[in-house]
Every structure is written in C-alpha cells, then in structure tokens.
Amino acid sequence: MSPQETSQMPLILTSKDPSFSAGLEQLCQNSAVRLVTTAGPSITLETVRNNAPELVLLDLDSIDAAEAIRLVLKLTLVSRALIVLTGVETVPGEPVLDALIQAGAHGSLLKPEGKTSLSLATENGQVYLNQLIALKNELQRRRVV
Amino acid sequence: MxxxxxxxxxxxxxxxxxxxxxxxxxxxxxxxxxxxxxxxxxxxxxxxxxxxxxxxxxxxxxxxxxxxxxxxxxxxxxxxxxxxxxxxxxxxxxxxxxxxxxxxxxxxxxxxxxxxxxxxxxxxxxxxxEAGASAEGEDGTSNFLHGDLYFDQDTLVAQAELFEELLPGIARAVLDPLSSPPEVIQEDFETLLFALRKIRIQALADALQAVAEQPDPPRFARFLRLLDGFRNLLSQSSGYAEVALTLRGWFIEAFRAVLSEQRPQDGLDYLAILMPGNPFAVLLPQLDQADLDDSEKADFLKLACEALRTDLDSETSTASALSGMVADRLRDRLRRAYRLPPVALRFIESRKLDTERFTLLPPPLVERLSQMHQSKNADFFEVLIEQPASKAALVEFAAKAASALDPIFTEKATVEGMQSLVILIFAQTDEEQLRAKIAACFPNPDLLILRKLDGRQTTAHYGVKVKAAAASPGSGSGVQVRVPVELMDAMFGRIGQFFSVAARFNAMVHDSQAPDILRELSDFSVLHAPQLLPKIDWLIRQQNDFATLEAEAHRLISLIHETTLGLRVIPLETLFGRFPRMVRDLAQKQKKLVRFDARAKGIRVDNGMVELLADPLMHMLRNSVDHGIESPEERLAESKPRTAVLILSAEQRGNRILVEISDDGRGINIEKVRTKAVAADLVTEEESRKLSEDQIARFIFTPGFSTADRITDTSGRGVGMDVALVNVTKLGGKIDIQTRPGKGTIFRIDMPLSKAIQPMLLAETGVQTVALPDRMIVEGTVVSTEELQNVNGQRSILLHGRFLPVFKLVELLRLPAPPEANSNQLSIVVCEFNGRRIGVEVHKILRRNDMLIQEMHPRIAHLPGIGGISTLGTDRIVVVIDPEGLFELAKRHTTFGLRTHAVRIEHGELS
The missing domain is CATH 1.20.120.160 (HPT domain)
Incomplete structure (x- = not known):
C-alpha cells in the first residue's frame, strides 16, 4: 500500500448499478477517497470487515429496501463506519429512508439527477463527491458516542 | 393442462x-x-x-x-x-x-x-x-457466508443466550453496585466480549467495551440500541427487554437532560429505547442534514423537545397528538425543497411525461424545472443514442451528452429493442439545430433518434406509462382471462352474422311502409270505424316501440363491434420480440456484428395477422443477415462501422401499417438478379434492360429464385421471399423493395391493421356485386366504348398517355354474362398489383365500404380470383376479389405475356 493510499479515506460503495460504480470510481481517481466497490449487499459485510472504511455508501436505487435494512442492521453490528444512503428514495420523509435511519443509517445524499446513475459523469459528479465528503465530516463531528 | x-x-x-x-x-x-x-x-x-x-x-x-x-x-x-x-x-x-x-x-x-x-x-x-479471498477465519475455515453475520447460526444463538443470561445482572449492577461483586461483573463483561470478538461482531463488542470502561447512560444506550438490531436479526430476545426496563428511569432522566438543553438529536439512542416508533427518532437526523436556515431549525428543535417531553410525561410508548402534529409539519417542510410547484407539474403533465418521475427531485433540478413552463419556443425532447458496450465509454458518452445537451435525465434502457442511452432534455424547438448539435457530439449520429415530447407523441421512454388495464377495455381489476384463439374467432364469426341480422332489422324498420299504412288506417277509422281506433293506436305504439328498440339494438351492436375490434388486436411487440434472438444467433454463427433494433411503437394489429406476418418477417430478416450484411472485415474495408444495423420498424398510417426492414449492408446486386432472371427465362435480355432497379429487385420474390452463390442453413435456396410475398398478399398487403449498392436494402410492407375489416370498392358486374380491396385500386374511370383499342389482340385503352390492358371481370371470374347493355360507356376500375396495372371492366362502380370479410366455404375457397365473401346490410352476398388471383387470371386471359407487357405498357413502349 503506498503512502498516498494510506492517507486516503476508505469508502465502500455497494451498488448493483455498474455505471454508477464506474462513475464514482472515475471521480475518486486521484482524490482523497480510496473507493472499494461491491456489486451487491451480500459481500458488503465482508468487504467492510476487511477494509475498515470510514464510510459505507449504499445505492438504494439498485438494492431492494428490505435487503438494505438487513444490511444496515448487520453493518452497525460489525463496523463503526458511517452508513450513508444514496438514491431517489433518500428524500426526507420517505418511508424507506425512515426505516433505514431507524435501522442505523446515519445520513443520505440524493444523486444529482434523481435516479439517473449516469449523472456522475457530468460536472455534478464532483459536486456530489464533495457533498459526500462534507457529509461524512459533519456526521463524524456530530457523533455523540 | x-x-x-x-x-x-x-x-x-x-x-x-x-x-x-x-x-x-x-x-x-x-x-x-x-x-x-x-x-x-x-x-x-x-x-x-x-x-x-x-x-x-x-x-x-x-x-x-x-x-x-x-x-x-x-x-x-x-x-x-x-x-x-x-x-x-x-x-x-x-x-x-x-x-x-x-x-x-x-x-x-x-x-x-x-x-x-x-x-x-x-x-x-x-x-x-479480494474480500472473498481474505475472509479466511482464524480457524482456517471460510468464516462468513455471503451476507451473514457469522457462518454458524448456532453460535449466534448461543451468543444471544449468553446476553440473556449475563446482561440483566450487569444492568442491575450499574444501578446498584452492591447487587453483584465487581469481579463477577467484570468476568461477565469479559465473557461477552471474548465471544463477540471471536465471531467478529466488532462494533457491538466495541460498544460493550465502552460500557465496561465507563457505564454511563449514553454508552449503555448506544450498546443497547445495537443489541436491539442484533436481537431483531436473530429473532432472539438477548436480554434486551429486561435491560431496557431495568435502566428505563436512568435513560428517562438522561433524555430529559438533553431535551432541556434543546439537543434532542443527542438523545436518539434513548428515544429509540424509550419510545420505539416515535416519529422524531427518524426525523431529527433528517432535520440535522436539512438545508434550512438556523433559526428555522432551532424552531423545529424547540417544538420537537416540547412534543417529546409531552410524550415522556404521558408514560406511554405511543406519540402524543402534539408529537404527531409537529412531526407532520416537519416532514412536510423537509420534503418541500424536493417537490415541483403545481404549475410546473401541470406543464409536465401537458407534455404527456410520466409525472411520477418528477414527484421528488434533487433541489437544484426542482429549481431548474420550476422555470420551464415560462420558456418560449422550447420543449422537451427525448434523445435515444445507441449505448456503448464498455463502462468507461458509457461514462464518457454520458459526460459528452451532459456537456452538449444539459440533460434533465440520462438513463440506460432497452428502448424498442435497442440498448440505449435515453436522455431527456429541454431545448429550443428548432429540431434541425438540435439534431446538428447532438450529431456533432456523438459518433454514428445515424443511430440517434430524436423525439419531441410536446404532448402529441404516442410513445416515449419518459412518457406517460400506459397502464395494462387501460389497454384492455373494461378490465379495471387488471385480471386477465385466457381465451383460445379458435373461440375468439368463432365469436367474431357470430358477431359478423349478428351484424348482418342487425342490418336486416334496420332495413326492415326504415324501409317499412307500416307507419304510413297505420296512419291511413287511423284516418279512415276516425270516420268509418271508430271502434277500431284503440286497436290501431296500439299498433302504432307497437310500431314506434319497434323502431326505438331497433335504434337501441343498432347502438349496442356498434359498441360490440368497437369492443370486439379491440379484442382482435394484440401488440406488435409480441411478434417483434421473437426476432432479436434469431438475429443474434444467426449473426453469431456467421461471425457478423449486427445491432438489431426492433421498434414496434406500440402498434396493435389483428391477432390473425401476427402468425401470417411472422414468416415473411423472419425470411426477410434472415435474408438481410445472410446476404445483405457483410462481415466486419468487409465492412471495415468499405469504410463502414464494423457493426451493421438492422432495423425492424412499424408505423401506423391510418388503418394501415407500414413495416420496414432496413439494413446498411451491401444492397441487392441488381446486375446479378437481372442476369439470373434472364437465365431463368423470367424476362428477356432486351426487356430486362428497360426495367428499373427496383423492378429488377422484385424478381427475388419469384418462387425458386436465388442469387446466392452458397446455400446456408437458413437461406439461399430460393425459398422464402416468395412465401413472404404470398403471406403479405394474403394479409391484404404489398411489399416494396428499395436497394442501393453498398448502402443497404429496405423492404417495405404496407398492409391493413386488420384483415377482418377492410376498405373495399363495391362494383356491380350485372349478375353479382363484387368488392375490390381498396389497396389494389388506382382509380375508377368511365370511358366511351370508342376509346377501346386493340393492341396485339388485347383490348386496351389509352390512359394518361399509356396503354392499359382491359379485362371484363365477368370473363375473368367466369361469371354468367350480364344482359347486354345499351350504354356506349364502359366503367373501368384501374387495378395495380405487384407493380403491374390492368383495367377491370365492370357493369357499374358503386361505392367505397368497410367490409367484414368472412371465411369462405372450403369448396369455393380455392376458386381463382376470389379472396373471400362478405354481406351487405340486406344480406346480399358480395364476392371479395383476391388481387393476386385476379392478376393471375388476367395473365392467362391475355393474348400476350401480361407480366412483361404490362411493364412495357407502363413504360409507354406500346404507343
């Protein structure tokens, strides 16, 4: 692992949408973020155990809500990583978001064009990544325990 | 079964x-x-x-x-x-x-x-x-099943039981240190921590470790909240309820403290334990992240604290009315930034876009869309571009789309059989400019489709989604019933008969003299037989009721007609969906790269037509892949993209549909077709030189005709294209070919939407009413007998500067000769089939009529020139002419080869 890699923030993305993963991977190249992507929730738990990330980003547009809730419950038991949800249903007041926060998710961030995964390819992509990092910092700051 | x-x-x-x-x-x-x-x-x-x-x-x-x-x-x-x-x-x-x-x-x-x-x-x-490889456990086994907390469920249950056994004692000791010796509590902590670490449930172990180090309310509440998740996942009590009850007073006190400091968001763990299901448990974290100004946030926090205090005072786990009200207000406020204003939604609705996509959007998009209804000369457009295969190219592609088009949405989707990027934009309505802008950014602009979404479009990816229930009339419940096609056909047959009965009923009422006779009788009886007046009045009322009933029956039969026509039609997609696999397999087999695009555009056709159309389309598509489309190497040598494009599309034009199969292959080798046609004695060398390219191309429809040098599994035997023509003709359609060397070929099938009901021209032969399918009619004309000429022994007239061979319909159909007419005028229907024209002499041209074609008795089905029968309202039988058969009869009747001479006549050679 290079010195640059060690200073990077480890972030795990769980998304079944390959173009969203590809978009974020491209954005994270030469950034402060070291991105590890998983193609589905079934391997997220193990990837989190092995990478000790600061943040786990769950793409709700590509994962079944019930599956996501179970994953969040498990993640909170095995890791202190912040869990941030992204996707169209992460709008405040949406029942799915409520259920996931209840399960232990810490925050949410909408994709720039709603459900459109390709939106990361636009200049909105960098804005999105910056928002994500800012959100992580804010959530860490607010952590009570 | x-x-x-x-x-x-x-x-x-x-x-x-x-x-x-x-x-x-x-x-x-x-x-x-x-x-x-x-x-x-x-x-x-x-x-x-x-x-x-x-x-x-x-x-x-x-x-x-x-x-x-x-x-x-x-x-x-x-x-x-x-x-x-x-x-x-x-x-x-x-x-x-x-x-x-x-x-x-x-x-x-x-x-x-x-x-x-x-x-x-x-x-x-x-x-x-990578993760899988490093998931080896300490014991050397693969520790974790995909997605599970631990590989052994029994171990997890044992852990839960351990919690159940030890945690209540720990909780009691927290409140009352004298309840257990400290070393026992320490040992219990260590036992639990060892077990948790062994099974790598690390965060729960860390939270428990924090409690062991300093058992204060926030740490215990954090641990207990995680334990709640653990027990829910395992459906094992794990001692949670007992501990929560033991420490309840402790937590209430701590929660009241954070509420008094207006920091409810710091007490979320207490809230989750004390009042599970309270709306603020999920709303407070969202309020924290919301883009509201500080004073508004502070107001909501104050209200939330007040509501939560009320909830705590009520000592029930359900939220108070105040809590409910404040939570609703907060939820509504949080969502406001994500909603479009009604005026913008109405604008989107007027463009027939799927409003569900626009209900909740990121705030910047809301801001942008909120202004759109005020834009002049601008509208929504949908751009479909072929999607590149690799992820990196896709991202690059989407970036280009973003910079060129400023999209509202960009999605990958399979649209009309094509893997596409579908981009929704809002742009100035000059389509040419827009097209040029898109073309400048994307390779292969030929493959892009631009649709204006101005509310007049019928289909669009981002358009209103037609609910399945709406497609089938009257099926509000969405329940579908399978009905055998035979039963449907039998029902349509009966409805056709009922149609005839209703028409006779109608004629009986309207042609009846009964009302006049009854009126006369009534007038007469006033003076001469007044005792009959009540009975006559009764008859008049009866007659009126009869007329009213007939009108009602007529209305109902019209409705039944409309509904059953809807039942007869099915989406063309059901047919088009069969071909992608065939094209893919065929192309793979021949090592050709083909992008097949089937666009049925939501067209629905008569279900009887689908099977008849399947073969022609299959033959033409196979033909395109086999012979039309070149290998990738050949295409590269021709400076064409390696991947060929094969498009199957349909378009509705009134009550007809136009199906096109187009490829960008090598085109039909006209010279080769001409040579083969001459060699097969289908045309003389001299005549062949006078034919147009499209006319020569039509020889491929001749039975047994093939230009293929090699025979493949699927084509090249000269069988197929003739079958295609026969089937399309049976459907009342025709096929045109347009081919350009090196550029490709287009087969164009023009046919009616329904084979059951077709527009016809009615004519009298003098002994029999006949119906000539509208599609074969060029014009109707009345000429003087003096205009008849004899060209090489063939009766002909000079029409529009060209000779037209004329045939008597009764002679072609071998009908009895009508009584000799005294008129010196001839009624001639100019008919065209497969590029040839003839004049058909009839006794009288009547009118155009949409007719329900009925199945013929098998004994007359084989009669040449007759394609079906129908009835007029009076139950008069009408013979429906079969265009192909009629031209075949004309060919036999002519004193010279109709096929070639008809073409020559068209070209004005026989002047």
Whole structure:
C-alpha cells in the first residue's frame, strides 16, 4: 500500500448499478477517497470487515429496501463506519429512508439527477463527491458516542 | 393442462429471451434479473406439476445460477447468458415435445454446465474477490457466508443466550453496585466480549467495551440500541427487554437532560429505547442534514423537545397528538425543497411525461424545472443514442451528452429493442439545430433518434406509462382471462352474422311502409270505424316501440363491434420480440456484428395477422443477415462501422401499417438478379434492360429464385421471399423493395391493421356485386366504348398517355354474362398489383365500404380470383376479389405475356 493510499479515506460503495460504480470510481481517481466497490449487499459485510472504511455508501436505487435494512442492521453490528444512503428514495420523509435511519443509517445524499446513475459523469459528479465528503465530516463531528 | 402449460411456458420464454439477448450488450437491470429468476422458477413449478422431471431439473439449475446473479455474487456474463439461452431452448424443445406427444430427453450436459456456472460464481467486482479471498477465519475455515453475520447460526444463538443470561445482572449492577461483586461483573463483561470478538461482531463488542470502561447512560444506550438490531436479526430476545426496563428511569432522566438543553438529536439512542416508533427518532437526523436556515431549525428543535417531553410525561410508548402534529409539519417542510410547484407539474403533465418521475427531485433540478413552463419556443425532447458496450465509454458518452445537451435525465434502457442511452432534455424547438448539435457530439449520429415530447407523441421512454388495464377495455381489476384463439374467432364469426341480422332489422324498420299504412288506417277509422281506433293506436305504439328498440339494438351492436375490434388486436411487440434472438444467433454463427433494433411503437394489429406476418418477417430478416450484411472485415474495408444495423420498424398510417426492414449492408446486386432472371427465362435480355432497379429487385420474390452463390442453413435456396410475398398478399398487403449498392436494402410492407375489416370498392358486374380491396385500386374511370383499342389482340385503352390492358371481370371470374347493355360507356376500375396495372371492366362502380370479410366455404375457397365473401346490410352476398388471383387470371386471359407487357405498357413502349 503506498503512502498516498494510506492517507486516503476508505469508502465502500455497494451498488448493483455498474455505471454508477464506474462513475464514482472515475471521480475518486486521484482524490482523497480510496473507493472499494461491491456489486451487491451480500459481500458488503465482508468487504467492510476487511477494509475498515470510514464510510459505507449504499445505492438504494439498485438494492431492494428490505435487503438494505438487513444490511444496515448487520453493518452497525460489525463496523463503526458511517452508513450513508444514496438514491431517489433518500428524500426526507420517505418511508424507506425512515426505516433505514431507524435501522442505523446515519445520513443520505440524493444523486444529482434523481435516479439517473449516469449523472456522475457530468460536472455534478464532483459536486456530489464533495457533498459526500462534507457529509461524512459533519456526521463524524456530530457523533455523540 | 398441457395447453395451459404450453401457453404459460411460451410467455416465460418470450419475456426471458428478450432480456437474455439484450444481456450480450448490457448487464440487465435488477428488475430484469428478478424477472428471469421468477420465470425459471415458474417454469420449474409448471414442469413439476406436469411431471416433467427432466425439464424441472434444467429450470432448477438455471434458477440457481440466476440466484447467484440476483444476490450479486456473480455477474450475468455472456457465457452465463448463453447457458440460460440454451436452457430456454431446452424449455422450448420440451414444450414442443409435450405438445406433439414425444418424450423430452434430459440434457445432462446442460445441467452440469449450469451447476458448474453456479458454483463458479463470484465473478463480480475485483473488490468482491479480494474480500472473498481474505475472509479466511482464524480457524482456517471460510468464516462468513455471503451476507451473514457469522457462518454458524448456532453460535449466534448461543451468543444471544449468553446476553440473556449475563446482561440483566450487569444492568442491575450499574444501578446498584452492591447487587453483584465487581469481579463477577467484570468476568461477565469479559465473557461477552471474548465471544463477540471471536465471531467478529466488532462494533457491538466495541460498544460493550465502552460500557465496561465507563457505564454511563449514553454508552449503555448506544450498546443497547445495537443489541436491539442484533436481537431483531436473530429473532432472539438477548436480554434486551429486561435491560431496557431495568435502566428505563436512568435513560428517562438522561433524555430529559438533553431535551432541556434543546439537543434532542443527542438523545436518539434513548428515544429509540424509550419510545420505539416515535416519529422524531427518524426525523431529527433528517432535520440535522436539512438545508434550512438556523433559526428555522432551532424552531423545529424547540417544538420537537416540547412534543417529546409531552410524550415522556404521558408514560406511554405511543406519540402524543402534539408529537404527531409537529412531526407532520416537519416532514412536510423537509420534503418541500424536493417537490415541483403545481404549475410546473401541470406543464409536465401537458407534455404527456410520466409525472411520477418528477414527484421528488434533487433541489437544484426542482429549481431548474420550476422555470420551464415560462420558456418560449422550447420543449422537451427525448434523445435515444445507441449505448456503448464498455463502462468507461458509457461514462464518457454520458459526460459528452451532459456537456452538449444539459440533460434533465440520462438513463440506460432497452428502448424498442435497442440498448440505449435515453436522455431527456429541454431545448429550443428548432429540431434541425438540435439534431446538428447532438450529431456533432456523438459518433454514428445515424443511430440517434430524436423525439419531441410536446404532448402529441404516442410513445416515449419518459412518457406517460400506459397502464395494462387501460389497454384492455373494461378490465379495471387488471385480471386477465385466457381465451383460445379458435373461440375468439368463432365469436367474431357470430358477431359478423349478428351484424348482418342487425342490418336486416334496420332495413326492415326504415324501409317499412307500416307507419304510413297505420296512419291511413287511423284516418279512415276516425270516420268509418271508430271502434277500431284503440286497436290501431296500439299498433302504432307497437310500431314506434319497434323502431326505438331497433335504434337501441343498432347502438349496442356498434359498441360490440368497437369492443370486439379491440379484442382482435394484440401488440406488435409480441411478434417483434421473437426476432432479436434469431438475429443474434444467426449473426453469431456467421461471425457478423449486427445491432438489431426492433421498434414496434406500440402498434396493435389483428391477432390473425401476427402468425401470417411472422414468416415473411423472419425470411426477410434472415435474408438481410445472410446476404445483405457483410462481415466486419468487409465492412471495415468499405469504410463502414464494423457493426451493421438492422432495423425492424412499424408505423401506423391510418388503418394501415407500414413495416420496414432496413439494413446498411451491401444492397441487392441488381446486375446479378437481372442476369439470373434472364437465365431463368423470367424476362428477356432486351426487356430486362428497360426495367428499373427496383423492378429488377422484385424478381427475388419469384418462387425458386436465388442469387446466392452458397446455400446456408437458413437461406439461399430460393425459398422464402416468395412465401413472404404470398403471406403479405394474403394479409391484404404489398411489399416494396428499395436497394442501393453498398448502402443497404429496405423492404417495405404496407398492409391493413386488420384483415377482418377492410376498405373495399363495391362494383356491380350485372349478375353479382363484387368488392375490390381498396389497396389494389388506382382509380375508377368511365370511358366511351370508342376509346377501346386493340393492341396485339388485347383490348386496351389509352390512359394518361399509356396503354392499359382491359379485362371484363365477368370473363375473368367466369361469371354468367350480364344482359347486354345499351350504354356506349364502359366503367373501368384501374387495378395495380405487384407493380403491374390492368383495367377491370365492370357493369357499374358503386361505392367505397368497410367490409367484414368472412371465411369462405372450403369448396369455393380455392376458386381463382376470389379472396373471400362478405354481406351487405340486406344480406346480399358480395364476392371479395383476391388481387393476386385476379392478376393471375388476367395473365392467362391475355393474348400476350401480361407480366412483361404490362411493364412495357407502363413504360409507354406500346404507343
């Protein structure tokens, strides 16, 4: 692992949408973020155990809500990583978001064009990544325990 | 049972095949994977019901393979898709075998291949394999099953039992240190921590460690909240309830403290333990992140604290009315920034866009869309661009789209059979400029489709989604019933007969003299037979009721007519969906690269036409792939893209549809066709030189005609294109060809939407009313007998500067000769078929009429020149002319070769 890699923030993305993963991977190249992507929730738990990330980003547009809730419950038991949800249903007041926060998710961030995964390819992509990092910092700051 | 199995299975095959064929270009969406999984699952169930063990085995293994794809354990690779397609082939074979009473043989090789593919999963991302490789446990075993907390459920249950046993004592000791010796409590902590770390439930262990170090309310509440998740996942009590009850007073006190400091968000763990389900447990974190100004946030926090205090005071776990009210207000406020104002939604609705997509949007997009209704000369457009195969190219592509078009949405989707990027934009309405702008950014602009979404469009990816229930009249519940086609046809036959009866009923009422006679009788009886007046009045009322009933019956039959016409039609997609697989397999076999695009555009056609149209389309598509489309190497040498484009599209024009098959291949070799046609004695060398390219191309429809130097499995035998022409003609249609060397070929089929009801020109022969299909009519004309000329022994007239051979219809159809007419005028219907024209002499041209064509008795079905029968309202039989048969009869009647001479006449050679 290079010195640059060690200073990077480890972030795990769980998304079944390959173009969203590809978009974020491209954005994270030469950034402060070291991105590890998983193609589905079934391997997220193990990837989190092995990478000790600061943040786990769950793409709700590509994962079944019930599956996501179970994953969040498990993640909170095995890791202190912040869990941030992204996707169209992460709008405040949406029942799915409520259920996931209840399960232990810490925050949410909408994709720039709603459900459109390709939106990361636009200049909105960098804005999105910056928002994500800012959100992580804010959530860490607010952590009570 | 067999029939039901066959029908159900056919539906699953069709749906699955479409997804799997598309998978070669782009990984299917999760919804599609789920659909595939369900399809194979259903096939397995159906096979079991019917006792088809061999098929059940294949479906089971395919389902297992899909389960790994569905869970994300592996991707749907091309080889996996191929295996699944082979499984579908096996299902098809099983279906055929079952229907034909044959035994379906097990395919052990396929089952083994599916099993191996399922086991060899894990082909997902690099990260996945990396994680899998390092998931070796301390004991050397693979510690974690995918997605599970630990590999051994029994161990987890034992952990839960350990919590149940030790935690209540720990909780009591926290409140009352004298309840247990400290060393015992310490030992309990260590036991629990050792177990948790052993099974690597690290965060829960860390939270417990924090409690062990300093057992204060926030740390215990944090741990307890995580324990709540643990017990829920395991459905094991884990001592949670007892501990929560023991420490309740402690937590209430701590929670009141944070509420008094207006920091409710710091007490979320207490809230979750004390009042599970309280709306603020989920709203407060959202308020924290909301883009509201500080004073508004502070107001809401104050209100929330007040409401939560009320809830605590009520000592029930349910939220108070105040809590409910404040929570609703907060939820509404949080969502406001994500909603479009009503005026913008109305604008979107007026453009027939799917408003569901616009209900909740990111705030910047809301801001942008909120202004759109005020824009002048601008509208929504949908841009469909062929999607590149690689992820990197896709991202680059989307970036280009973003910079060029400033899209509202950009999505990947399969639209009309094409894997596309579908971009929604809002732009100035100068389409040419817009097209040029898009073309400048994308390779292969020929492959882009631009649709203006101004509310007049019929289909669009971003358009209003037509609900299935709306498509079938009256099926509000969405429940569907399967009806055998034979039964439907029988019903349509009866409705046709009922139509005739209703028409006679109508004629009886309207042509009846009864009202006049009754009026006369009434007038007469006033003076001469007043005692009959009541009876006559009764008859008049009866007559009026009769007329009213007839009007009602007429209205109802019209409605039945409309409804049944709706039943007869089915989406053209059901037919077009059969071809992607065929084209893909054929292209793969011939090592050609073909992008096949089937665009049915939501057109619905008479169900009777679908089967008849299937063969012609299949032949023409095969022909295109086999002979039209070049190998990638040849295409490169010709400076063409390696991937050829084959498009099957349909367009509705009034009550007709235009189906086009176009390719960008080498085109038909006209010289080769001409030479072969001369060699086959279809045309003389001299005559062939005078034919246009399109006329020469039509020789490919001649039975047995082929220009292929090699015969493939699928074409080149000269069989197929003639069948295509025959079937299309049977449907009342015609085929045109347009071919350009090196550029490609377009086959254009023009046919009616329904073969049952067709527009006709009615004419009298003097002994029989006939109906000539509208599509064969060029014009009707009345000429003087003096204009008749004899050209090489053939009666002809000079029409528009060209000679037109004229035939008496009664002679062609061998009908009895009508009485000799005294008139010196001739009524001639100019007919055209397959590029040839003749004049058909009739006694009188009547009118145009839409007619329901009925099936003929088998004994008269073979009569040449007659395509069907119909009836007029008076139940008068009308003979429907078959264009192809009529021209065949004309050819036999002529004193010279009609085929070539008709062409010569068209060219004005016989002046």
């Amino acid at each position: 067999v029939q039901e199995f066959a029908t159900e299975v056919a539906e699953h095959i069709e749906a699955s095949e479409q997804i799997l064929v598309g998978a070669s270009v782009e990984a299917p969406a999760q919804g599609d994977i789920n659909l595939l999984f369900r399809s194979f699952h259903s096939i397995k169930g159906l096979a079991r019901v019917i006792g088809f063990g061999a098929l059940e085995g294949i479906a089971h293994e395919a389902e297992s393979l899909l389960a790994t794809v569905r869970s994300g354990a592996q991707a749907l690779t091309e080889s996996a898709a191929n295996l699944l397609l082979q499984s579908l082939d096996a299902v098809k074979q099983a279906r055929t075998d079952l229907m034909e009473g044959r035994e379906f043989k097990a395919n052990d090789k396929l089952v083994a291949a599916l099993k191996s593919a399922t086991k060899g999963g894990g082909g997902g991302s690099a990260a996945a394999s």
